[in-house]
Amino acid sequence: MTAAWDRRSARAPRAPVVVGAARAEGDRDDPLRGDDAIGLMTTAARAAIADAGGRADELVAAIGRISMPGGSWSHTDPGAEIGRRLGCGPIGRTLHQAGIPQQGLLDDACERIGRGETDAVLVVGGEAAARTHAAKRAGVELDDPTFDGEPDDARSPNVAEIVTDAEIAAGLYDPPTVYALLDDAFRAAAGQAPGERRDRIAATWSAMSDVAATNPHAAFPTSRSAAWLREPSDENRLIALPYTKWLCSQLHVDQASAILVTSLALARRLGLATDRLVVPAVALHSGTAVPVAARRLLGAWPAMAVLGEAACAHLGRPLHEVDHAEVYSCFPVAVSMVQAALGLPDDPARPPTITGGMAFAGGPWNNVVLQSTAAMVERLRAEPGTTGLVTTVSGFVHKPGLAVYGTDPDAPEPFVADLGAAAARATPAVPTTADHRGPATVAAATVRPERDGSRTVLVIADAPDGRRVVATGTGLDALADAIERDGLVGEAVEVDGVALLG
Numbered sequence: 001m002t003a004a005w006d007r008r009s010a011r012a013p014r015a016p017v018v019v020g021a022a023r024a025e026g027d028r029d030d031p032l033r034g035d036d037a038i039g040l041m042t043t044a045a046r047a048a049i050a051d052a053g054g055r056a057d058e059l060v061a062a063i064g065r066i067s068m069p070g071g072s073w074s075h076t077d078p079g080a081e082i083g084r085r086l087g088c089g090p091i092g093r094t095l096h097q098a099g100i101p102q103q104g105l106l107d108d109a110c111e112r113i114g115r116g117e118t119d120a121v122l123v124v125g126g127e128a129a130a131r132t133h134a135a136k137r138a139g140v141e142l143d144d145p146t147f148d149g150e151p152d153d154a155r156s157p158n159v160a161e162i163v164t165d166a167e168i169a170a171g172l173y174d175p176p177t178v179y180a181l182l183d184d185a186f187r188a189a190a191g192q193a194p195g196e197r198r199d200r201i202a203a204t205w206s207a208m209s210d211v212a213a214t215n216p217h218a219a220f221p222t223s224r225s226a227a228w229l230r231e232p233s234d235e236n237r238l239i240a241l242p243y244t245k246w247l248c249s250q251l252h253v254d255q256a257s258a259i260l261v262t263s264l265a266l267a268r269r270l271g272l273a274t275d276r277l278v279v280p281a282v283a284l285h286s287g288t289a290v291p292v293a294a295r296r297l298l299g300a301w302p303a304m305a306v307l308g309e310a311a312c313a314h315l316g317r318p319l320h321e322v323d324h325a326e327v328y329s330c331f332p333v334a335v336s337m338v339q340a341a342l343g344l345p346d347d348p349a350r351p352p353t354i355t356g357g358m359a360f361a362g363g364p365w366n367n368v369v370l371q372s373t374a375a376m377v378e379r380l381r382a383e384p385g386t387t388g389l390v391t392t393v394s395g396f397v398h399k400p401g402l403a404v405y406g407t408d409p410d411a412p413e414p415f416v417a418d419l420g421a422a423a424a425r426a427t428p429a430v431p432t433t434a435d436h437r438g439p440a441t442v443a444a445a446t447v448r449p450e451r452d453g454s455r456t457v458l459v460i461a462d463a464p465d466g467r468r469v470v471a472t473g474t475g476l477d478a479l480a481d482a483i484e485r486d487g488l489v490g491e492a493v494e495v496d497g498v499a500l501l502g
């Protein structure tokens with residue numbers, strides 16, 4: 001029997017609550033038979049509205065805003081078309097491009113509801129990247145409509161916060177390589193040898209693949225052994241040391257998700273069931289960032305620690321006591337840095353995921369946090385009385401986000417905030433340069449195989465005057481071998497601008 005809302009609840013009438021959540025997938029066997037991104041997002045949105053229960057027409061009428069993360073698609077106002085398909089009246093539309101934390105969309109929804117701007121916000125996102133990729137391989141031209149317009153809230157990140165001129169000059173802006181460098185810095189700071197680090201990553205990702213194998217929504221639900229994941233092969237090529245293909249997020253997936261957030265007052269008015277409600281306790285993100293090369297501490301994430309400390313203070317307990325966790329898992333070092341910053345256990349036998357992670361459950365480019373949140377809503381409903389943590393990584397561990405959810409409708413008001421100023425203050429920075437010539441001390445290094453069989457060595461290093469250098473070089477086999485065998489952090493190299501000489 002479904003319980004109705006207890007009207008004696010101490011929670012304020014304008015407190016935000018998650019009333020509906022859903023995911024949608026394309027055709028895994030033949031992506032070309034599946035829907036485009038707008039179709040998948042509309043399917044997820046309809047399912048989230050149905051998931052809330054109650055009177056669907058009244059819920060649709062109450063939606064005052066559709067909020068979306070931008071995607072790999074080219075629509076400029078997709079919210080208007082999704083609203084039209086759902087039968088919404090005039091609505092506000094928010095579109096946040098990549099580089100703005102996905103958690104920020106959920107935080108914004110909570111704040112708008114709390115201020116009384118609207119009674120309901122639909123947060124929806126999705127990709128049809130597998131379909132697009134399949135069409136390209138098959139030589140098929142997709143004739144999907146594009147929906148253009150001007151949403152009233154369109155935001156783009158400040159690119160200067162993401163990458164420095166030194167990184168651009170060195171060509172250091174592809175995610176696997178940047179994350180591989182961060183992984184090397186983390187490894188060195190943890191006192192791990194390269195082989196030990198690879199063993200630990202492979203064990204954790206193997207356990208995550210086991211979780212994905214039980215997840216009906218996973219794009220790649222196959223268990224993989226640690227040995228298979230660790231070693232390069234034809235099916236698992238090396239991308240950038242220590243990352244093979246299946247240690248990286250898989251972007252070519254057709255996945256969408258939708259989260260329907262309403263005020264407590266609306267949930268009561270519509271008679272929505274208490275046991276279907278999921279309640280945010282904290283919803284935090286940082287809207288500012290320090291570029292990778294400019295961070296003094298390459299192997300740590302102080303900005304995430306700021307969010308963690310604030311969350312613990314509000315909750316009155318450490319985050320490792322939260323029952324379930326979905327830690328953003330684009331690359332292994334992102335997981336490791338979050339675990340270290342938030343005090344979460346780093347135990348390969350207890351992988352920090354309920355979905356299987358972005359390599360196996362799927363990593364739809366700018367929609368992963370919504371996928372994770374929908375999964376967490378399902379888990380908490382299945383295990384009432386428990387709590388769940390969802391974390392966000394934006395950029396190259398630039399802008400963190402986290403949320404903790406529970407199922408108690410009488411819980412205190414949520415703590416919703418952008419802690420960007422505090423995160424920036426906590427992140428020590430150094431100047432960068434593309435003009436240093438002479439010796440430099442390696443702070444992080446990786447090796448990237450090229451299509452012609454050569455190997456490129458990339459380093460982030462410290463010049464004697466304290467400036468940070470980014471340099472690359474090909475044909476440096478002795479350095480490449482040393483990085484793979486023992487690591488190069490702390491060793492001296494010669495650079496000429498952005499050219500690594502040896």
